[in-house]
Amino acid sequence: MLPPHLRSLLSPREIQYFNEYSDLLQSYSQDFDLTAFLDPPKTLFVEVIAREDCGDLFTDEGVVTIQRGNRYHLKSTDAEPLLREGTVELVHEEEEEGGV
Numbered sequence: 001m002l003p004p005h006l007r008s009l010l011s012p013r014e015i016q017y018f019n020e021y022s023d024l025l026q027s028y029s030q031d032f033d034l035t036a037f038l039d040p041p042k043t044l045f046v047e048v049i050a051r052e053d054c055g056d057l058f059t060d061e062g063v064v065t066i067q068r069g070n071r072y073h074l075k076s077t078d079a080e081p082l083l084r085e086g087t088v089e090l091v092h093e094e095e096e097e098g099g100v
Contacts, residue, residue: 046079048072048088057082 002010002018010018054066059078066072066082071091082088 044076045073046076047091048074048079048082049091050088052087054082054087 001022002015007015049071050066050068053068057064057066057074057078059075064072064074064078066088072079072088079088083090
């Protein structure tokens with residue numbers, strides 16, 4: 001929704017553009033949260049553990065078959081969609097030090 005103080009500054013065509021863009025963005029973002037992972041990754045690779053089987057993941061390095069309970073060392077960009085879906089979760093450094 002465009003705030004009234006901004007609406008008064010825009011032309012009718014700009015308002016129409018804003019409304020159409022907002023509708024598209026809302027439609028597109030129904031499947032996932034676009035605001036998640038806005039910060040760039042702190043590391044190039046992350047370690048994740050699979051919460052469920054999700055089949056083959058095609059990466060730059062080749063195909064990785066994700067199976068429940070297994071740990072994987074993936075590029076952050078490859079892991080990000082799986083993290084959003086909840087298919088995998090990050091392995092935190094404390095867990096590794098504690099022997100989990």
